[in-house]
Amino acid sequence: MATKHVGRQTLALSAPPSFLGHACVVGKKEGEGPLRDSFDMINNDSLFGEKTWEKAESAMVKTALETALKKSSLSQGDIDYVFAGDLLSQCSGTSFGIRGTDIPFFGVYGACSTMAESLALAAMCLDGGFAQHAMAVTSSHFCSAERQFRLPLEYGGQRPLSAQWTVTGSGAAVLSAGGPGPYITHITPGRIVDWGITDASNMGAAMAPAAYDTLSTHFSDLGISPGEYDLIVTGDLGAVGSDILIDFFRKDGIDISKNHRDCGLMIFDRDNQDVHSGGSGCGCSASVLCGYLLNGMREGRWEKILFAATGALLSPTTTLQGESVPSICCAVSISRHLPGQSA
C-alpha cells in the first residue's frame, strides 16, 4: 500500500472524508459573545435542566450529537463509530453523554486538543476503510471544569490575568466517506512538549511550544508555508499563548500574525466579557469549529483552514505535586474543495 506518511508525523489522506453535518450547543456567556449567530443552540440555564453541572455537560454532549445527526439527515444506526472526550476525570462528561446511544464508542483524551484528536481518528477510520460515517464530539462546562481543576465556585477565588475561561459548550461533527466537503485532507498528530511551565493558571504559555512544534512540523513535513492556509486556527492559546506562538515563528523569520486566529480569542469579546486571557476547554475549539468555521467555509469565506487544537495534559494532582504542564497540539487540514474540484 502506498504510504500516507509525509515526513516525520504528517498524514496525507488518500480518500479525504467530508464533513456531512456539524452542530454546537453553548451556554449563556458564549451566547452573548461575538459568535452568537453561529451556534445551533444557546441555553441560558447553566444546568441544562439537570441537577448537577456534570450532568449538564453530558446533556450538552447528547444535544450536540443529536443535532449534528439531524443536520446530516442520519440516525444513530448510520454512525459506525463515535470518537469523543472531555476534560473531566475519567472523561465522564462524554461517557454519560454518549450512554443511551447505540453507537460503538472510542474514548479519547487530549485535554483541550480533544476535538482535533477525535476528528483525526475519525478521519483515519474513514480513510482506512473502517467506516462509512464516524463522529467526533467534545465538550466542556465552566462550572464542572472549575470544580474539577480549581476551586469551588462558591469560594470566589480571584483568577490571574493569564487564566482562561472554560467555555460551556459542546461541538459534534459527522464525517462521511463521501460528500460535498469541506474535507479533511491532512493530519499532523502531536508529540508531548513540556518546557517547564508550572503555573496551571497560564496554560497559554504551557501550550504555545506544543502548538509551535506541531505547526512547524506540519509546514516542514508538507513543504509549505503558513500562507498556504486562509486561516491557521489554534484552540485555545488565549492572548498570552497566541502572542508567544507568533513570537516563536517570528524568530524563524515567519509572520503568522496575518492568518492566525485562536478559538479562545474568537468566542468571547475580551473587552466586554470578563474572561481574562480568553476562552478554553474541549468545548471551545469544538463549538467554534462546528459553527463559525465550518459554516464560513461552506459560505465560501475560506478555502483552506488548519485547525490546530492544543491541550494541557495536567491534572489537579500533578499540579499539587509541583509538576510542570506537558502539552500537545494536533493539527487537521480542512479544505473546501479537493484538488481538481472546481472552486
Add this chain to the structure above:
Amino acid sequence: MATKHVGRQTLALSAPPSFLGHACVVGKKEGEGPLRDSFDMINNDSLFGEKTWEKAESAMVKTALETALKKSSLSQGDIDYVFAGDLLSQCSGTSFGIRGTDIPFFGVYGACSTMAESLALAAMCLDGGFAQHAMAVTSSHFCSAERQFRLPLEYGGQRPLSAQWTVTGSGAAVLSAGGPGPYITHITPGRIVDWGITDASNMGAAMAPAAYDTLSTHFSDLGISPGEYDLIVTGDLGAVGSDILIDFFRKDGIDISKNHRDCGLMIFDRDNQDVHSGGSGCGCSASVLCGYLLNGMREGRWEKILFAATGALLSPTTTLQGESVPSICCAVSISRHLPGQSA
C-alpha cells in the same frame, strides 16, 4: 475500497498487523502471584524510586515502553504513533510517562478496557496505511487508583468481597505492518452498556453486560461460535463478573466456561492473596496480555485468542452523585498464524 466492516460493529483487517515486541512491568504483589515468571520486571518498591504514586505509575509506563522497544529491536524514532491511557484523572499517568519520548501521541480513555482500545486503534492505524510501527501502552497502580477512586490508603477502609484489587502494572506492545505474528485479525469496538448498577465496589457486575454485548456481537457479526477461540480472555470481570458473563451465555444455550479466562482471576491467587474478587485496572489486562498470553502464543500454547477488555466508565464524582456505572468492552482477535500460513 472493499469494506472491512462485518455486521454491525466488527472489523476484519485486510493486512493484519503483527506483534513485534511486548513487555510488562509490575509491582511486588503481582510478582508474588501465579504469573510471576511472565513479567519482564517486578519492582518491590511500590514507588518505583519516585516520590509519589502518580510519578511511580509514570515511571512504570516509561519502563514498559522502553522495554517493549528494546525487545522489538527498535528505537523511539521508529515508532510512528503511540496510543496510550490510564485510569487517573486526565490520564496523567500516561502523559507524564510518555513525556520525554519523541513519539507522536494519541491519548485514549476506556477505563480498564484501554489496552484493547489502544491496540484496536494502533492496529487500525497500521492496517489503514498510516504507520509502519505503532505502540499501545496502558498502566494502573494500586495506590494511585485508591487515592483517585476510593479512600486514602491510611484510612484502611474495609472493602466488600465484590471489590477488585487494582493491579500495579504497565503493559506495552509494539505492532508492526509486517512480522511473524501473532497477528491482530479482527476488532469489535464496544458500545456503552449500563444496566443500572450503582455500587462502585461491584465493577464486575457493572461490566459483565458490556462484555456480553461485545462478545455476542462479535460472534454473530462473524458467524462463529465461542469455540473458535482457544481462549476468550476478559479483563477484568473478576469472580463476580465472570460468573455473570458465563450465566448470560448459558441462557443463550452457549457454554463459554471451558475456554473463558479473566485477567483479574489469572494475575492473583485468590486463595492466598487478599484480593477479594480479583485484579482490575488498565495495567491488569495489559500486563497479562503482554506477558503470559502473548508469550504463550509464541510458544504454541494457543493458536487463537479473543482479548476482550472491559471498562467501567465511572468517576468518583458520578458515583457521589448517585449515578450508575456505564461500561464498555472492546474485543481484539489475536491469531498466531494467518489463514494459509503453516501452523
